[in-house]
Amino acid sequence: MSHAMDAELIKLPTGLESFDVISKGGLPKGRTTLVSGTAGSGKTAFAVQFLAAGIRAGQPGVLVTFEESIGDIRANMRGFGWDLATWEREGKLAVVDASPDPNIETVESGMFDLGALLARVRRAVDRVGAQRVSVDSLGAVFSQFSDQSIVRRELFRIAWSLKDMGVTAVLTAERTDDYGSVARFGVEEFIADNVMILRNVLDGENRRRTVEILKFRGTDHQKGEVPLTIVAGMGVVVMPLSAMQLRQKSSDVRISSGNGELDQMCGGGFFRDSVILVSGATGTGKTLTVAQFLKGGAAVGERCLLLAFEESREQLFRNAIGWGIDFDRMERDGLLRVVCEYPETEGLEDRLHSIQDIIEEFKPNRVAVDSLSALERVGTIKAFREFVIGLTSFIKHKEVTGLFTATTASLMGGTSITEAHISTLTDSIILLRYVEMFGEMKRGMTVLKMRGSLHDKRIREFKIDGTGMHLGSPFRTVTGIMAGSPGYVSPSELEWVWSKFDEGSQASLAELTEVGERRRGTDRRRPDMPGNGENGPNVAT
Amino acid sequence: MPEASDVTTPRSATSSGEPLVLKLFICGASPRADSAVANLRHICEHDLQGHFTLEIIDVLEQPDLAEESKVLATPTLIKLLPPPLRRIIGDLSDKQKLLVGLDVARWMERSTPYT
Numbered sequence: 001m002s003h004a005m006d007a008e009l010i011k012l013p014t015g016l017e018s019f020d021v022i023s024k025g026g027l028p029k030g031r032t033t034l035v036s037g038t039a040g041s042g043k044t045a046f047a048v049q050f051l052a053a054g055i056r057a058g059q060p061g062v063l064v065t066f067e068e069s070i071g072d073i074r075a076n077m078r079g080f081g082w083d084l085a086t087w088e089r090e091g092k093l094a095v096v097d098a099s100p101d102p103n104i105e106t107v108e109s110g111m112f113d114l115g116a117l118l119a120r121v122r123r124a125v126d127r128v129g130a131q132r133v134s135v136d137s138l139g140a141v142f143s144q145f146s147d148q149s150i151v152r153r154e155l156f157r158i159a160w161s162l163k164d165m166g167v168t169a170v171l172t173a174e175r176t177d178d179y180g181s182v183a184r185f186g187v188e189e190f191i192a193d194n195v196m197i198l199r200n201v202l203d204g205e206n207r208r209r210t211v212e213i214l215k216f217r218g219t220d221h222q223k224g225e226v227p228l229t230i231v232a233g234m235g236v237v238v239m240p241l242s243a244m245q246l247r248q249k250s251s252d253v254r255i256s257s258g259n260g261e262l263d264q265m266c267g268g269g270f271f272r273d274s275v276i277l278v279s280g281a282t283g284t285g286k287t288l289t290v291a292q293f294l295k296g297g298a299a300v301g302e303r304c305l306l307l308a309f310e311e312s313r314e315q316l317f318r319n320a321i322g323w324g325i326d327f328d329r330m331e332r333d334g335l336l337r338v339v340c341e342y343p344e345t346e347g348l349e350d351r352l353h354s355i356q357d358i359i360e361e362f363k364p365n366r367v368a369v370d371s372l373s374a375l376e377r378v379g380t381i382k383a384f385r386e387f388v389i390g391l392t393s394f395i396k397h398k399e400v401t402g403l404f405t406a407t408t409a410s411l412m413g414g415t416s417i418t419e420a421h422i423s424t425l426t427d428s429i430i431l432l433r434y435v436e437m438f439g440e441m442k443r444g445m446t447v448l449k450m451r452g453s454l455h456d457k458r459i460r461e462f463k464i465d466g467t468g469m470h471l472g473s474p475f476r477t478v479t480g481i482m483a484g485s486p487g488y489v490s491p492s493e494l495e496w497v498w499s500k501f502d503e504g505s506q507a508s509l510a511e512l513t514e515v516g517e518r519r520r521g522t523d524r525r526r527p528d529m530p531g532n533g534e535n536g537p538n539v540a541t
Numbered sequence: 542m543p544e545a546s547d548v549t550t551p552r553s554a555t556s557s558g559e560p561l562v563l564k565l566f567i568c569g570a571s572p573r574a575d576s577a578v579a580n581l582r583h584i585c586e587h588d589l590q591g592h593f594t595l596e597i598i599d600v601l602e603q604p605d606l607a608e609e610s611k612v613l614a615t616p617t618l619i620k621l622l623p624p625p626l627r628r629i630i631g632d633l634s635d636k637q638k639l640l641v642g643l644d645v646a647r648w649m650e651r652s653t654p655y656t
Contacts, residue, residue: 096608097611098611098613101611103626104626104627104628105625105626105627105628106627106628106629106630107627107628107629107630107638107639107641107642108629108630108631108635108638109629109630109631109632109633109634109635109636109638109639109642110576110577110580110631110632110633110634110635111573111631111632111634112573112614112615112616112617112630112631112632113568113573113614113615114613114614114615115567115568115569115600115601115614115615116566116568116600116604116607116612116613116614116615116617117612117613117614118568119568119600119601119604119607120600120604120607120608120612122604123604123605123608124608141613144613145614145630
């Protein structure tokens with residue numbers, strides 16, 4: 001018993017990096033942890049993964065199976081890359097196969113205990129020098145015997161013995177309901193020191209897997225449900241959201257947006273490891289902004305990744321050529337990778353994981369997602385929010401610049417669901433809007449937010465031609481563009497309004513006007529661009 | 542074949558039929574193990590006229606044999622012969638269930654010369 005007492009508050013890193021984050025260091029060492037979940041929630045995978053991670057870290061393990069035969073488990077786990085048979089041969093893993101044999105008829109006559117099982121577990125632990133034990137699953141023990149009170153008592157004894165042996169144990173148990181009692185027989189949670197719950201909930205039409213640490217006796221852990229996914233070749237992958245955000249770095253290095261005028265509006269460019277959201281209605285120039293962003297990266301030898309969920313590869317490449325941007329060459333140079341997929345091909349948890357995989361493998365400096373809104377319809381709002389948070393924090397953690405686009409539902413003004421979920425997470429927000437002026441649709445752009453930097457607060461007109469995006473002068477005499485109901489202000493009224501501001505404001509306004517002045521200087525060389533008048537463009541004179 | 546801790550040879554020759562081959566797994570010396578052995582001997586000697594072989598295995602001493610036979614509970618009595626293979630769990634205090642488990646009626650029938 002003494003070693004169990006000494007082990008208090010020490011956690012055993014499970015080897016599942018993502019799980020160790022939410023459990024703040026792993027499973028309490030020398031203790032028993034109940035992993036409860038409904039059918040298909042990943043209990044067996046978690047139990048075996050716990051052992052597999054241990055074996056890879058040089059800690060032998062014992063697997064006790066009450067439900068599936070060891071043959072089935074060996075076959076099922078091969079898909080995760082865990083070769084149980086080899087580990088067994090190498091003496092790193094011992095298996096206690098306590099699964100029922102359908103060919104043997106069993107009769108109960110009088111009182112019994114599970115002494116033989118315990119002796120087998122002890123023997124297996126001794127034989128390989130196990131530090132980890134997984135028992136899968138407790139509920140199946142109940143179904144093998146008719147006298148439940150005996151089973152209950154014996155399971156307590158086994159749990160106690162596991163602690164006595166000084167091993168860290170994972171015990172799985174079934175639940176009938178994802179949001180009901182902890183486990184089917186109502187006693188499992190009292191057998192173990194700690195309780196974790198795996199869920200596999202049908203949410204809308206989508207399956208959502210989560211893990212929740214319900215109870216960690218005497219030690220700290222993250223609260224609430226954390227999404228997870230089960231991936232071939234890896235097993236259970238937990239997607240901790242909050243923990244990743246804590247580790248974000250921030251940088252004051254500026255990078256180019258690929259458009260010098262936009263860089264100026266942003267006070268010198270985007271920050272590295274920042275996330276920029278570009279929001280606008282369809283056709284306002286979001287994909288163009290993305291293409292410029294990628295071009296800007298490739299121009300200075302940075303690796304760029306484009307995740308496209310709206311357009312096909314061919315469409316994207318053709319459109320980029322139309323703006324004078326050669327994706328083909330960038331790709332040949334190894335500076336660009338374009339991944340085009342239908343949003344529906346994967347659930348959001350799996351999507352997040354595969355994006356993380358691509359980023360890990362390609363190691364881009366810039367990542368663009370066009371559009372984030374396309375992924376909205378794949379999952380529930382909650383799942384989408386978690387996806388966005390997960391992706392944002394991962395990108396920041398990797399010190400990658402992210403540019404996401406969001407599509408607004410209405411042509412004029414308005415916000416998107418994407419924006420509502422992501423706006424506080426992003427460092428910069430750029431709005432692209434249609435502006436109706438005298439029977440003509442014009443495009444306006446404004447930098448709504450630019451964390452940690454001064455930026456141009458005006459709404460600037462821009463045009464798109466064969467060489468990309470060109471910013472013009474601000475819509476000085478139009479109000480209500482962002483609200484989607486533009487109205488006009490006469491120049492004299494505008495001057496009167498300006499005069500009401502104090503000196504300080506005047507100064508900063510003058511500064512901004514200077515920026516605008518310079519831009520207009522550029523415009524003058526292009527007769528097709530409006531905006532030569534002092535009072536803004538497109539005012540009938 | 543595993544070493545038997547205790548082998549009781551049949552009192553009479555098995556000329557009258559197939560002998561009953563039994564294996565009993567117990568967990569150390571405990572009152573429950575003792576009563577299982579006593580209950581089993583009583584039945585075998587009185588109801589089966591001693592046509593049986595019994596091997597007693599202590600799982601604490603030979604856990605590998607328990608592993609091999611996939612025994613969970615103690616005491617567990619395994620009837621190896623005649624078929625079908627059957628397991629009887631518990632201290633064997635329920636005589637009726639024990640007799641059913643051992644297929645005694647059938648065994649008796651088969652060993653009588655009249656059938």
